[in-house]
Amino acid sequence: MITVFKRILFLIFSFPVLTYLVTLTFAVDPFFQSRCVEDTGNYTANSAYERNLNSLFNEISSTTKLNYGFFHSKFGEVNAIALCRGDVKLNDCTSCLNGTVSEMKQRCHRYKEAIGWSEFCMLRYSSRNISKRLEISPGACLLNTRSAVAGNPEEILRVLQVLLDYLRRVAAARGALLKYATGNSSLGAQIWYALVQCTPDLSEQDCNDCLEAVTEGIRSCCFGQMGCRVLRPSCNLRFESAKFFDAAPAVPPPQSPQSTKEEDKQKKSVRIPLGASLSATLGLALFSACGFFIWRRRNIQEDNENSQEVQLLDLVQGSILDEHSSENFNRENVSRSQEFPSIQLDILHVATNYFCNENKLGEGGFGPVYKGTLADGKEIAVKRLSRTSGQGLLEFKNEVMLIARLQHKNLVRLLGCCLEKNEQLLVYEFMPNRSLDVFLFDSSMAAQLSWLKRFNIIKEIARGIMYLYEDSRFKIIHRDLKVSNVLLDHEMNPKISDFCMARIFDGNQNQANTNRVVGTYGYMAPEYAMEGLFSIKSDVFSFGVLLLEIISGKRNNGFHLSEHGESLLTFAWKLWSKGQGMELIDQLLVQSCVAAGVLKCIHIGLLCVQEDPADRPRMTSVIVMLESETITLPRPAEPAFSVGRVVAEPTELTSNDRICSVNEVTISNLSPR
Structure with missing residues (x-):
């Protein structure tokens, strides 16, 4: 009887522990990869290096100042860099880094240099300076083996290489805060999604070089796969046959300065007279009211401006069916809506050199037309809808609804469109001999x-x-x-x-x-x-x-x-x-x-x-x-x-x-x- 009672007590007290272990097991990121670098040696227990490394780990785990998901710091001899994916929010970024820190403590214990990649973040540390340096080793390659590739692997590889080349140029051209780009391309009915990112401390040239090297390696690493991640210290890429990323988060507002002595602030706050407190409260209320009315007015204006863009986006997606169009055309519009290609604005910015005047071909009721050159050397013509032209909106709708579905050698071909950031753009094949x-x-x-x-x-x-x-x-x-x-x-x-x-x-x-x-x-x-x-x-x-x-x-x-x-x-x-x-x-x-x-x-x-x-x-x-x-x-x-x-x-x-x-x-x- 006593033995049975002991077993019951054991099960009762061990259940929370077992539950924790099971939870911990399933919480491990299945995408996690690590590389422990042996060339730079090991550190000893309780050494200054270990204390500095733990201090860095604690700083990373507790930081709330990840600038666009990027962190770099130094404690003594230890240098560290952390990078979250460009579309990941701050809370998810911090959570990912905490998990990565825990994994690296176990997997690369006593190594002076190591790197770990999770699905949403990367962490590396070293005894040498690793900031602002292009490094493509060590690396890792993860494959999506859940399903077999459908289609010709060579054709798929060609489409992916073109897409990744576009994204490479876009990401590298961005500033020193975020070097990140996403996009998609289609091959028949299959849409391929891709993401590229560099650590933002790299120069534009170094980011280009890193992503170019990674892209060239997908044949040996990812050929014939439905999804793949290629990971390097300075950059990474990923492609999948299903969408896996979100829009990049908005720029965070600047934080107001805070006193470093919290106790002093509390003491000073006690001494503030009641009248001053009431004045401050009333002033804050008045300021908030003014701010609300300004915000509301701006939102109304933006709603009016964006209403056209919503209509156009719905049109491209097939949800707007013009009541005057034929029924057959409407059915065709719906059935083919997913086949109409959408081209990222960043790609068109790079192609047209941000719509510079030197690339301007002409201007009509729709708006200006620019020549562009894509990353693969293909020349395009880009029609840009004028924001002041109501006529241009109608032109845009008509061109999308008509010419996108007409295929003849004697009709100019519409390659795609772009509806981003208050821009409405139509992309055509370029005619070198003009009109x-x-x-x-x-x-x-x-x-x-x-x-x-x-x-x-x-x-x-x-x-x-x-x-x-x-x-x-x-x-x-x-x-x-x-x-x-x-x-x-x-x-x-x-x-x-x-x-x-x-x-x-x-x-x-x-x-x-x-x-x-x-x-x-x-x-x-x-x-x-x-x-x-x-x-x-x-x-x-x-x-x-x-x-x-x-x-x-x-x-x-x-x-x-x-x-x-x-x-x-x-x-x-x-x-x-x-x-x-x-x-x-x-x-x-x-x-x-x-x-x-x-x-x-x-x-x-x-x-x-x-x-x-x-x-x-x-x-x-x-x-x-x-x-x-x-x-x-x-x-x-x-x-x-x-x-x-x-x-x-x-x-x-x-x-x-x-x-x-x-x-x-x-x-x-x-x-x-």
Whole structure:
């Protein structure tokens, strides 16, 4: 009986101890890694080194002054550095460091130099100076072995290396407080997330060098893995197939100075008269009230400013479905929302050199456009939404909803967007030869456009327009076709750009009207300019104007101010009617052109600019005409009258006016995006 009673007592008293041990076992960070450095020797028990090391450990465990998660200090001969991950809050940072200190005391006892990595922090100490020094040894590599990699490991590695290279440059370029960056990139349906960080005491060059060395090592360390951590004393990286980081914490407010003698403060506080105490209280209340009203007013302003950004972010994520868009388009918008790439602002800052004027390509209703170069050398064009442009917000929505889902070799490609820190940015492929008007209307550059090149440009533009209305999943009317919206790649192949004014047609819809005319004069069909009626035949008219401009090397805009005193369209029709069509041709083409081909193109252009939309050919017919050498073309009627500058009255949108509207017709001779 006594034996049983003793056993019961033993179990009762040992239960808390067992519980503690079990808890301690499960509290160990599964990500923890340590390296004990033998080269620098050992310290003896109760030595000055051990006392100094313990003092440092105590300081780290009790500190509340981790500057952006970074700590460095020295006691006697012992130097220590502690670093928490850039997105970790102060309490979690302190907790992680406490656990790391405990682990290192056990694992590297008596070693003068050691380093330990937990999931959220790193701690190292040494008998030598380790501050502001680039060191990549010792190191560790941890693999995520929970699931097998899905996909081609080489393709995954390539995507990760590009992403990590971006993040390396971003982190290194940051200041002396925090060198940290996160981002993601997609390969098919799989999104890869990555994080890089350096100790902030490193120079920009040292941080670059450290992360570059670590990135180069992921092939041997992490190849074919769904997740991996590469750890070094001066830097580290991590990638996973699922998101594992949060946004970096905001900058902490500066702490008010405190007296070092707490007892003196308490004694002085007793001597403060009651009247002074009441005055201070009232003053504090008044100050707080003023502060509240200022804060509230600022928040209201910020709410108004951020409302657009919330809408845009929802749009990219697929939660805003424009009530005027077709149902099919809306379903597509939702189903593909996760495929639309988002690019970090820091990456675009580095790419454009913080949107410096030297990289500025031009400016439109949307806002300025900048050239950028990514870390892998790829050139991009970045449209930056002007904060003062309500028109720009509509353009942004339209471009995201339309061009992101259009795939054709003759349409400029949207690579992604960015919605961070009050910025709304669209990222496009960069067209090195800028826009067609730069060559066409410059006598020194027009010679580069031989007849064969011009004819190819005409055909490819026609194919791009046909795709919009005939071959894409949606019927799309561009509404602003013009030479400055035709960009040229390095081989002078054309790509149609600027879909801010485009419209989607539903089902069997072939025509719509608006009481707010948008576009560029000289290119607008008469029924659109005067009555607000638009259809695919409106784009056909614009194509006809564009075609005649390419052949003649002359602008339709302002042509009536020349010696001819009439529009380019009327002038071309009169020459063609008299059998003198070759007089319209750009004189630079006389030696290289084939007369029959030129006359056929003039004929097609005149068919496209006829006054009655029903008489204009469809784009499928236009392409057949351009490619056939035996087809007989109908005789064109006299072109529509010359359309001058038209400004719409600022009225409310009609129920038919969808997605995007701009207050007035524009004159646009801008450089390409």
